[in-house]
Amino acid sequence: MTRGTTLLVLFALTVVGQALTPTTVLTTVDQARLKAVFENARPFTDLASAHYSILGLKLLGAQIPNTHDNCNYVKSAVDYKSPESLYYASAATKALGNCQLSNSNAQNTLQAAIKDGVDVPTLFFVVSALTNLGLPVNSNEVVNALTEALKTDDSILSGSMALHIAAQLSKETDVKVIFESIEDLVAQADEVGEKYLQFEGDLGLTSFFVVGAYRLAGQQNKAPLIMEDQAVKFANYLLSRKHVQSPKNAYDVAAGLSTLGNNKYHIPVCITRESSMTVSSAQSKVQVRVSNVMSGALGKLTVKADSAERKEDGAVVLSNSALTAVAKDNTLYELDFLKTKAGRGFYTIEFSVAADKPDSRLIGLSGAQVEVKVVTTVNVEEVELSLEDKDQSTPPRVTKVQYPQKTGSNLAGDHHQNLVMKFLLKDKADNSAMEAHQAFVRLTNKRTKQEVIFVAEADDDHVYKFELDIGASAKEHFNSLSGLYAMDLVVGDALIQNPFAWNVADLQLKFPEDSATSEEKPNLYQPREEIKHMFREPEVRPPATVSTAFTGLVLLPVLILLGLWIKLGVNIANFPLSLSAIGFHIGLGSILVLYYLFFVQLNMFDTLKYLAILGTLTFLAGNRLLGSIANKRKQLLRSRLR
Amino acid sequence: MATSQANVFTVVSKFYDEYVTTTPQRLKIIDAYLAYIMLTGIFQFGYCLLVGTFPFNSFLSGFISCVASFVLGVCLRVQVNPQNRKDFLHISPERAFADFVFAHIILHLVVMNFIG
Numbered sequence: 170m171t172r173g174t175t176l177l178v179l180f181a182l183t184v185v186g187q188a189l190t191p192t193t194v195l196t197t198v199d200q201a202r203l204k205a206v207f208e209n210a211r212p213f214t215d216l217a218s219a220h221y222s223i224l225g226l227k228l229l230g231a232q233i234p235n236t237h238d239n240c241n242y243v244k245s246a247v248d249y250k251s252p253e254s255l256y257y258a259s260a261a262t263k264a265l266g267n268c269q270l271s272n273s274n275a276q277n278t279l280q281a282a283i284k285d286g287v288d289v290p291t292l293f294f295v296v297s298a299l300t301n302l303g304l305p306v307n308s309n310e311v312v313n314a315l316t317e318a319l320k321t322d323d324s325i326l327s328g329s330m331a332l333h334i335a336a337q338l339s340k341e342t343d344v345k346v347i348f349e350s351i352e353d354l355v356a357q358a359d360e361v362g363e364k365y366l367q368f369e370g371d372l373g374l375t376s377f378f379v380v381g382a383y384r385l386a387g388q389q390n391k392a393p394l395i396m397e398d399q400a401v402k403f404a405n406y407l408l409s410r411k412h413v414q415s416p417k418n419a420y421d422v423a424a425g426l427s428t429l430g431n432n433k434y435h436i437p438v439c440i441t442r443e444s445s446m447t448v449s450s451a452q453s454k455v456q457v458r459v460s461n462v463m464s465g466a467l468g469k470l471t472v473k474a475d476s477a478e479r480k481e482d483g484a485v486v487l488s489n490s491a492l493t494a495v496a497k498d499n500t501l502y503e504l505d506f507l508k509t510k511a512g513r514g515f516y517t518i519e520f521s522v523a524a525d526k527p528d529s530r531l532i533g534l535s536g537a538q539v540e541v542k543v544v545t546t547v548n549v550e551e552v553e554l555s556l557e558d559k560d561q562s563t564p565p566r567v568t569k570v571q572y573p574q575k576t577g578s579n580l581a582g583d584h585h586q587n588l589v590m591k592f593l594l595k596d597k598a599d600n601s602a603m604e605a606h607q608a609f610v611r612l613t614n615k616r617t618k619q620e621v622i623f624v625a626e627a628d629d630d631h632v633y634k635f636e637l638d639i640g641a642s643a644k645e646h647f648n649s650l651s652g653l654y655a656m657d658l659v660v661g662d663a664l665i666q667n668p669f670a671w672n673v674a675d676l677q678l679k680f681p682e683d684s685a686t687s688e689e690k691p692n693l694y695q696p697r698e699e700i701k702h703m704f705r706e707p708e709v710r711p712p713a714t715v716s717t718a719f720t721g722l723v724l725l726p727v728l729i730l731l732g733l734w735i736k737l738g739v740n741i742a743n744f745p746l747s748l749s750a751i752g753f754h755i756g757l758g759s760i761l762v763l764y765y766l767f768f769v770q771l772n773m774f775d776t777l778k779y780l781a782i783l784g785t786l787t788f789l790a791g792n793r794l795l796g797s798i799a800n801k802r803k804q805l806l807r808s809r810l811r
Numbered sequence: 812m813a814t815s816q817a818n819v820f821t822v823v824s825k826f827y828d829e830y831v832t833t834t835p836q837r838l839k840i841i842d843a844y845l846a847y848i849m850l851t852g853i854f855q856f857g858y859c860l861l862v863g864t865f866p867f868n869s870f871l872s873g874f875i876s877c878v879a880s881f882v883l884g885v886c887l888r889v890q891v892n893p894q895n896r897k898d899f900l901h902i903s904p905e906r907a908f909a910d911f912v913f914a915h916i917i918l919h920l921v922v923m924n925f926i927g
Contacts, residue, residue, distance in 0.1 A: 708866075709863075709865075711862045711863065719862070723854045723858075725850075726847045726848075726850040726851045727847065730847035733843035733846070733847075734843055737836060737839050737843060738836070757912070760916060760919075761919070764919055764920065767920075767924070768923050768926065773924065776920070780920065784916065791909060791912065795908065795909055796905070798905055799903055799904075802904075
């Protein structure tokens, strides 16, 4: 049983021992930027931004310019009837120092606001304003009202406001319930990626909670129920938001971080690399800054590098080396990395910190990691150039070249030969053969400046070999362009201090004469030939004679119709010469004329207008006419029937 | 085969004779008009087939004018035919003619608009 619990405790300790450390720090540059945000808030447009700007500058220890103007602005912008306005104004005047609001007016409003059914925000504004103005606060009344209000309001904002309120009441007040709510509130925070802890993604809310929790804890002299990991995660979240632009957000960042930089319970220790990432023989020292989140000093510390692991193969090159403090800056510590005789590569160094005078507030003391890269100088040796015949009939001529010289004479290559180049790259530090990330052979046509780049590959012994079949590659790479080519060896790597492009030799290459693709590829960067806009061609029309012929053909049936009607004996003689008859026919005719005019000249609206008039007349005439015809017919029918 | 050809010919000539004798004159006038419309439509369509559809809207306008006129003519003939008197008790021939004219006015307005 006891062994089990011991094991469990040890287990828990090892887990806790893998403590979290802050990801970064609020550097002096960041703080200067935040100060600039505060200073740019003037001229102030509203009381809230004035409040945040003034308090922010005070928090960052900067001088508040134009104190008198600020005071006048606050005094003119405050609304004595609103507790919220009084909160902003009173905090600002308190920060400014020699600025006075009208306490009597304020007191009336504030004390009248604490009544039955008051909500938590109002209580917060009232209590804070009264405290800022130095006016008396009835703690018991406030606590009762607060407890009552919290029964119906369980939002995180109100919970945080309760913390702030409780921190400002007298010491004797019983705020145990509110103090214990810190644990519940933290449980509602959202964790992101095991690194950040925040409330609803809201910077203001998170900062407000952090400030309130530690404020109340300080006042009650009891550690807040926040775990060390959680405190570090809050710090990480606030640090991740340090690039904000508005006064309110900047104040939230500054307030939250300065609380975590200086309180009685949790102070996260930040370790960040101060020196350049590159470690070379010229600068062999790795410098780190060990500070609190506000880049402030933490007193005398012992900083140790626990291990340095190489990324490529996991080799550990040092363990348990102490860093020495830098004289001029009490947050800087340095380590001579090349003393470890570490070869070139990317290293992750892990640090741990211990305070000379034990301070239980410091957290995140181990596990901080910093990355450096150790670079080296490269030498290229044993460079051999040779041109071998493809059929291996004659032994190849080998030319040895020494860096940085060039071959004495031009090499001449033909399309039945192979060009082979061998070389070896050596690390100057330990004279071992190495491979580089970029090892290219570049051939540039001296006349046309066209380049072709090949990759040189290394075998298992790190010997680089570049082989070029001159005949086979003629078409694809060289466009069969014979001529003088400059051959450069280009070597580069992240871990090489002296990357180079070295003109090894000049080659005279001769390609087979066929397929003279001598047309120069059009230079892509010169103006292209102009495209002339082609207007839409009109449709192909049939010749006029065809159209006229068909027009005649279509009009032919009219004649046929007239002929047929005459043959049938159309009764034109019976045309009644009455007004309605003539009117009807003339009306119809005029409508047809109107349509012709419509086709030629008029638009639809005018046509409809005239049509209405003519149509009405025609209708009336036609009605009369047809009516009379109908009557005549009926009379005829009746007379026939009799 | 001669017999079937002869049959067709006799049927057609008999039909023609009966048509000439039994159809009242009014209907013959309308029939002549319908034949005229049909010829006009055929000629327009033939032009379109031979020469091309440009301009398409004009062709459509003309052709549809012929078709619609033919339809209206047929309607007039049906309504005016005394043999169909029972079906059109409330529509006198004059009323039919008035409808015919009215429909044509609207048709020609639309055709003139579309002919472009």
